[in-house]
Amino acid sequence: MNFGLIQRSLREVWFASLAMSGIVFGITALFCYAMPRVQARFMQRSFIPQGVRQFRDAIFGGVDSTGASIAEVAFAIAWSHPLVLVPILAHAILVQTRVPAAEVERGTIDVLLALPVSRWNLYVSETVAWLLTAALTLGAMYGGAYFGAQFIKPEIRDVATPDWGRLLMVLVNLGLVYMVVGCLASLFTTLIDRRTWAVLCTLVLTLFSLLVSFLHTIDPALEFTKSMRFMSILDYYKPLAILRSGEWQVRDMTILLSTSLTLWIVTGVIFARRDITTT
Amino acid sequence: MATISINTTALTRTYGSRRGVSDINLAIPAGSLYGFLGPNGAGKTTTIRVLLGFLRASAGSASILGMDCWRDSHRIKAEVGAIPGDLRLWPWLTGHSALKLFGRIRGRDIVARGRELAEVMELDLSVKVRQMSRGMRQKLGLILSMAHDPKVLILDEPTTALDPLMQDRLRKLLRARAEAGATVFFSSHTLAEVEELCERVAIVKQGQIVADSTLSQLRAQAVHEVMITWKAGVMPAEPPACLRLALRTNEQWRGTLASESETHLRELLAFAAAQPIADISISRPDLETIFMRYYDNKEMVGA
Numbered sequence: 001m002n003f004g005l006i007q008r009s010l011r012e013v014w015f016a017s018l019a020m021s022g023i024v025f026g027i028t029a030l031f032c033y034a035m036p037r038v039q040a041r042f043m044q045r046s047f048i049p050q051g052v053r054q055f056r057d058a059i060f061g062g063v064d065s066t067g068a069s070i071a072e073v074a075f076a077i078a079w080s081h082p083l084v085l086v087p088i089l090a091h092a093i094l095v096q097t098r099v100p101a102a103e104v105e106r107g108t109i110d111v112l113l114a115l116p117v118s119r120w121n122l123y124v125s126e127t128v129a130w131l132l133t134a135a136l137t138l139g140a141m142y143g144g145a146y147f148g149a150q151f152i153k154p155e156i157r158d159v160a161t162p163d164w165g166r167l168l169m170v171l172v173n174l175g176l177v178y179m180v181v182g183c184l185a186s187l188f189t190t191l192i193d194r195r196t197w198a199v200l201c202t203l204v205l206t207l208f209s210l211l212v213s214f215l216h217t218i219d220p221a222l223e224f225t226k227s228m229r230f231m232s233i234l235d236y237y238k239p240l241a242i243l244r245s246g247e248w249q250v251r252d253m254t255i256l257l258s259t260s261l262t263l264w265i266v267t268g269v270i271f272a273r274r275d276i277t278t279t
Numbered sequence: 280m281a282t283i284s285i286n287t288t289a290l291t292r293t294y295g296s297r298r299g300v301s302d303i304n305l306a307i308p309a310g311s312l313y314g315f316l317g318p319n320g321a322g323k324t325t326t327i328r329v330l331l332g333f334l335r336a337s338a339g340s341a342s343i344l345g346m347d348c349w350r351d352s353h354r355i356k357a358e359v360g361a362i363p364g365d366l367r368l369w370p371w372l373t374g375h376s377a378l379k380l381f382g383r384i385r386g387r388d389i390v391a392r393g394r395e396l397a398e399v400m401e402l403d404l405s406v407k408v409r410q411m412s413r414g415m416r417q418k419l420g421l422i423l424s425m426a427h428d429p430k431v432l433i434l435d436e437p438t439t440a441l442d443p444l445m446q447d448r449l450r451k452l453l454r455a456r457a458e459a460g461a462t463v464f465f466s467s468h469t470l471a472e473v474e475e476l477c478e479r480v481a482i483v484k485q486g487q488i489v490a491d492s493t494l495s496q497l498r499a500q501a502v503h504e505v506m507i508t509w510k511a512g513v514m515p516a517e518p519p520a521c522l523r524l525a526l527r528t529n530e531q532w533r534g535t536l537a538s539e540s541e542t543h544l545r546e547l548l549a550f551a552a553a554q555p556i557a558d559i560s561i562s563r564p565d566l567e568t569i570f571m572r573y574y575d576n577k578e579m580v581g582a
Contacts, residue, residue, distance in 0.1 A: 004384030011371060107367035111420075113333050115384050116357035275334045278365065 002117050002125045009129030013095050017133040020091040021140035027087065028144030031078035033151045036160030039074040058217035060240040068244055071162045076240035078145065079170055082210075088174070089206060091137045092182035095130050097198045099123075100276050101189040107278050119272040127264070134178060142171050166246050170239040173249060176256035177237045181206055183263035190271045209233040281308035284431055284462035285330065289339035292325050299325045300486040302339070307464065307479075309430075312457050314473035315466040317483035318574055323466040324364050326483070327435050330464075331361055343431055355431075357385070360424035364435035364466075366417060374404025374419055381423050389426035396422040399448055413440040421449065425456065432456060433464045438472055450476045470570040482573045489573050494566065501569045502539055505547065507532045508558040516554060521546040536561075 056065055056073075059080040065073050078084065099122070103109040112122070145167060152160050184205060188198040213234035216225035229235065236252040285307040292299035300322035307313045317323050328334045329341050332352025341348040343355045368377065378393040397404050402418045411419065417440045424432065432453065438446045453463050453476060467473050473480055474494060481491040490497060505522060508531050509515050515532070518524055521543035524534035536543050544561075551559050564572075 002384055004380055004382075007383065008369070008380060012369070107365060108369055110333065110363035111366070111368060114331055114356060114359075114361040114363070115381070116353050116355075116359075117384060118353040121353070277328055277333045278363070278367075 001128055002121055005115075005117060005122060005125035006129045006132075009098075009126055010132065012098065013129070013133055016094055017091065017136055020087055020094070021137045023087045024084070024091075024137055025140040025144035025147070027084050028078060028141045029148035031081060031084060032075060032145040032148030034148075035074035035078045036070055036149075036152050036156060039070045039077070040156050040160065043070060054218050055214075058214045059234065060238070062213075062217055062235065063238055063240045065240060068240060070156065070160045072240060072243040074160060075145065075162045075167060075170075076243055078148075079141075079167075079174065079239045080234070080237065084141070088137060088141065088178060089181045092130075092134070092178050093185045093199055093202050095133055096182040096185035097189040097195050097202070099126050099189070100271070101193050101195040101198050104193050104276065104278055105195055109276060110278055113276060120268060123268045123271050130182060134175070134182070138171055138175050138178065141174070142167065162243055163246065166243050169246070169248060170242045173237055173239070173242060173253055173256075176253055176260065177233055179260035180233065180256055180263070183260045183267065187263050187267045187270075190267050190274070193276075206233070281310065283307065284309040284311075285313075285343050285464055287326075287330075287339065287341040290326070290329060290336055290341050291338040292329050292334055293337045298322075298486045299337070300329075300483070303483075303488055305481065305488075305491075307462055309462050310457055310460045311479060312453065312463045312477045313465065314477035314480035315464060315483065316468065316470060316473055316480055316570065317466075318468055321468075321483045322486040323468075323483055324435055325486075327361075327364075327433055327464075327466060330433060331356070331359070358430040359433060360427065360429035360431070361433040362417075362420045362424045362435060362437050364439070366420040368408045368416060368419065370407070370409035372408045373406060374402060374422070377408075377419060377423060378404070378426060381426070385427055387427060392428065393422050393426035396425055396452070399452065400445060414442065414445070417441055418445065425452065428456075428459075429461060431462045431464065435466045436468065437465070438467070446472065470567055474566055482570065484573060497569060498563065498566060500539070501564050501572075502535045502537070503544070503561050504564045504568070505532070505534055505536060506558075506560045507551065507554075507556050510555045510557045513555045516550075519546055519550045522550075 056077065057063070059082075060076055065076075068076075099112075100109055103112055117125075146164070149161050181202065185198060185202040188201045189195065192198045192201065209231050210233065212225050212228045213232040215222055216229055216232065219225070236249075236256050238249045238252060241249060283306050285305055287303050287305045290303040290305075291301045293301075303322075303326055315323055315326070325334065329336050330343060330348050332348050332355070335349050344358055346355050348355065372380065374393075374397060375390075378390045382389040394404070397418075400418045400422060402415060402422065406415065408416060408419070417437070421437060424434070438449065441449065453465070457463050463476075465473065465477055477494070479491075479493050480497065481488050483489070492500065509529065511530075515529065518527070518532065521537050522532075522534055523537050524532055526533035536547060547561070
């Protein structure tokens with residue numbers, strides 16, 4: 001690990017990370033303020049349309065929400081809604097497609113590789129810088145949730161405020177999803193050398209993964225989604241299950257952690273061994 | 280015997296079916312100023328990229344200071360200063376912040392030396408790279424490549440965008456580095472600047488080294504140029520075997536001696552003495568002409 005390189009990377013991404021964290025903070029705060037009220041109204045109804053229930057189950061990773069409290073459902077929705085997940089995952093893709101692809105396109109890779117640092121050292125330093133900005137972005141999500149919850153109406157505050165410790169566990173689960181996407185982006189950027197293509201490939205794969213989740217929840221009989229279910233990233237992200245039980249989703253989180261570690265190591269090996277130049 | 284600083288043996292690098300460089304053999308002694316000459320696309324940058332560990336050699340080997348250019352690349356770079364052919368720097372850097380950052384990455388303070396070099400190169404270190412002209416960026420790149428007083432300097436067309444005054448200052452700086460024992464590997468496509476700086480030169484063409492010698496050897500090896508002007512209305516005889524003609528008209532012949540052997544020179548003089556010539560010139564070509572011969576390698580009109 002080289003502190004100079006970490007400093008360089010942070011200088012490159014600080015603005016984008018701050019901006020993205022601000023967006024994540026704002027959206028999460030709004031959701032965590034508004035969702036408990038929406039959920040409280042929803043729970044007064046005797047009938048919830050089938051489509052809404054299916055959509056909810058899909059973003060909960062197939063976890064049944066029957067019997068869950070307002071706070072559990074509201075915060076689980078807020079923490080798995082595409083509007084919240086998109087900027088978080090976009091940050092991972094944005095930061096992780098820089099080296100080498102963006103540096104190759106910008107022509108600065110020759111200067112970077114001419115420094116007396118091994119490729120592995122460069123790769124580790126880039127990862128550390130990424131994880132630091134990830135901590136900022138994910139922290140903004142937690143902070144946004146806490147901030148938004150302060151404005152929940154007093155009459156429902158008791159039932160609409162989550163267990164903050166459990167929400168922290170959800171954050172770890174989401175952090176692992178974020179890591180898988182970031183490592184995938186890093187793999188593509190190392191293989192392709194063109195940032196646009198690396199972003200596109202990661203997006204296509206991530207969207208495909210989300211699509212598999214939704215299709216499977218909407219129609220579990222679909223053969224295609226059955227065989228592809230293992231690729232469904234939301235199946236490994238269970239905010240509602242964690243908020244309800246307060247237990248770590250060990251199997252899912254282990255899968256996410258080992259997937260990201262495998263991707264990280266494979267990418268590192270490729271990055272250290274392949275030819276890299278501007279043209 | 281001087282220590283070999285940069286060494287390649289049968290170095291070959293291909294890009295799939297495309298030619299890169301093949302069979303490059305270099306043995307550059309420490310403390311020398313070595314020119315690496317060739318036209319665009321000849322393989323100069325490919326060779327440099329292999330030396331700097333950006334590309335892996337397809338065959339053969341390359342080493343700097345006794346270390347393998349691929350395996351020990353990061354250790355080599357601690358002792359190497361390099362500037363790429365098309366230098367790009369991060370736009371948010373200023374000269375000052377670049378010196379601090381590069382020093383931090385290198386693990387040594389290069390700010391003081393960098394400031395000295397900036398004074399010599401007349402560069403304002405407070406300007407951001409994004410506001411710098413191409414020449415200013417090139418100066419900053421050169422400062423960053425020299426500020427840690429490297430043992431080896433690998434410079435890919437370093438005078439690009441520099442005005443003649445700065446080119447001269449750069450040459451002085453490089454000579455001073457060489458006198459201090461550093462090796463300078465200087466790639467260029469113009470002979471004039473290599474001629475002014477380097478003691479030894481390799482000419483690379485279509486991925487292969489076609490000449491590797493000192494400039495004086497290169498001059499000595501060059502065959503004599505011959506120009507014969509015929510008297511008007513005279514039909515010249517058939518040219519002798521010692522003469523290789525590039526131009527042959529009834530008014531004038533131009534070409535070179537087939538070799539530098541004394542026999543060929545005598546043969547030519549004997550031939551000329553018996554012919555109705557108006558004028559004859561036999562001279563050694565200048566370096567530029569020698570260089571262009573290697574570049575062009577035009578087919579001679581048969582003798």
